[in-house]
Amino acid sequence: MKVRVLGCSGAIAKDCRTTSFLIDEDLLIDAGSGVGDLTLDEMRGIEHILLTHSHLDHVLALPLMVDAIAARCTTPVRIHALADTIAALKAHIFNDVIWPDFSRIPTLETPLVSFHEIQVGQTLQFGGKLIEVLPAVHTVPAVGFALTEGHGYWVFTGDTERNPAFWGRLNQLNVVMLVIETAFGNRENDLARRSLHLSPQVLAEELDCIALGHNYPIYITHTKPAETELIMAQIQRFDHTRVNRHHVTHDIRWLRAGQEFDL
Numbered sequence: 001m002k003v004r005v006l007g008c009s010g011a012i013a014k015d016c017r018t019t020s021f022l023i024d025e026d027l028l029i030d031a032g033s034g035v036g037d038l039t040l041d042e043m044r045g046i047e048h049i050l051l052t053h054s055h056l057d058h059v060l061a062l063p064l065m066v067d068a069i070a071a072r073c074t075t076p077v078r079i080h081a082l083a084d085t086i087a088a089l090k091a092h093i094f095n096d097v098i099w100p101d102f103s104r105i106p107t108l109e110t111p112l113v114s115f116h117e118i119q120v121g122q123t124l125q126f127g128g129k130l131i132e133v134l135p136a137v138h139t140v141p142a143v144g145f146a147l148t149e150g151h152g153y154w155v156f157t158g159d160t161e162r163n164p165a166f167w168g169r170l171n172q173l174n175v176v177m178l179v180i181e182t183a184f185g186n187r188e189n190d191l192a193r194r195s196l197h198l199s200p201q202v203l204a205e206e207l208d209c210i211a212l213g214h215n216y217p218i219y220i221t222h223t224k225p226a227e228t229e230l231i232m233a234q235i236q237r238f239d240h241t242r243v244n245r246h247h248v249t250h251d252i253r254w255l256r257a258g259q260e261f262d263l
Helices: 033-037 040-044 062-072 083-092 164-170 186-195 200-207 225-241
Strands: 002-007 020-023 027-029 048-050 077-081 113-117 123-126 129-135 143-148 153-156 175-181 218-221 252-254 260-262
Touching: 002 033, 020 033, 033 062, 040 062, 062 077, 077 083, 083 113, 129 164, 143 164, 186 200, 200 225, 218 225, 225 252
Parallel strands: 027 048, 048 077, 077 113, 153 175, 175 218, 218 252
Antiparallel strands: 002 020, 002 260, 020 027, 123 129, 129 143, 143 153
């Protein structure tokens, strides 16, 4: 299974793209501005899109991508998301005001997109890939995902704050890579708490939830472009100086757009 990082930034700037991951050639996780770096042929190869939640930085390229490939679509792009996320897309994007309702175009019988509800705890299968829907704690209904082709799980938290249920499930899986958000630096702890994002201080507390003996690389995503270096420095400082309950130093890395992983 190949994971290609199209975007992993918390906002846009030169060389910064918002959240999107291409899995192999046919599965997209979130549809942030990073989707715009795909060729038309690569976009046409996407059969399924999994959305963590409805916020703009995770869905903004979705209507533009579908429009770009519309002339050559022979089957609808299948969008999998929570019921609340689908309702938000229909009400606020595919509403014939902001953008055409591609679930009815060109006809009800042959639309460009189709919507499919998912639930936390559900397992999906696309070809040889298994995807488990994981809980997230955010200001809108949200999820994370765990993906495998049988050789360990690639896990993405989505946007989340403290999340005991997530760690409870994660510790039952054979994780080979974790992508976890840290949107704000420690000086904005209050803002992170109110917006239900992580800061380095809270991230350190959350990583204490990893079960003893479970060691895997942890990639930080969703940092704001102006604060990425500060956030990473704070994370490293907390991880190396803080006494956690396992006395473990984690393998923490910065996720970058353009990275590819073979798992």
